[in-house]
Amino acid sequence: MAKPIDKIKWQELEDGAIVTEIGSAREYHTGSWRSARPVVNKDGCIKCGACWLFCPDMAISQSASGHFEADLTYCKGCGICVRECPAGCISMVDEEEA
Numbered sequence: 901m902a903k904p905i906d907k908i909k910w911q912e913l914e915d916g917a918i919v920t921e922i923g924s925a926r927e928y929h930t931g932s933w934r935s936a937r938p939v940v941n942k943d944g945c946i947k948c949g950a951c952w953l954f955c956p957d958m959a960i961s962q963s964a965s966g967h968f969e970a971d972l973t974y975c976k977g978c979g980i981c982v983r984e985c986p987a988g989c990i991s992m993v994d995e996e997e998a
């Protein structure tokens with residue numbers, strides 16, 4: 901019987917490869933993986949840009965007002981922006997409640 905996926909060590913993973921066209925990242929809508937989304941409380945935002953800097957998917961952009969918000973097409977809900985926000989003004993909201 902195969903081991904459950906959460907019991908497999910990375911050293912035991914089989915070799916594999918994902919082949920895609922160069923420059924095709926925009927076509928992969930990683931937001932479909934998300935179970936929770938980051939929501940910014942604009943009143944608490946100091947417009948520092950740390951969320952933009954740390955987002956591993958470059959899924960945060962600055963609006964005309966200077967506030968930052970996630971592009972939900974690509975935000976996969978990792979929560980890194982919540983952890984890095986120095987003002988504590990981003991919270992993760994369950995997709996079913998959003």
Ligand code: SF4
Pocket residue numbers: 937938954955956957958959960970971974975976977978979980981982
């Ligand atoms: S939850 Fe993750 S992917 Fe989404 S905006 Fe924040 S850092 Fe980026």
Ligand code: SF4
Pocket residue numbers: 940944945946947948949950951952968984985986987988989990
């Ligand atoms: S990290 Fe927080 S305070 Fe800084 S721009 Fe992003 S939401 Fe605003």
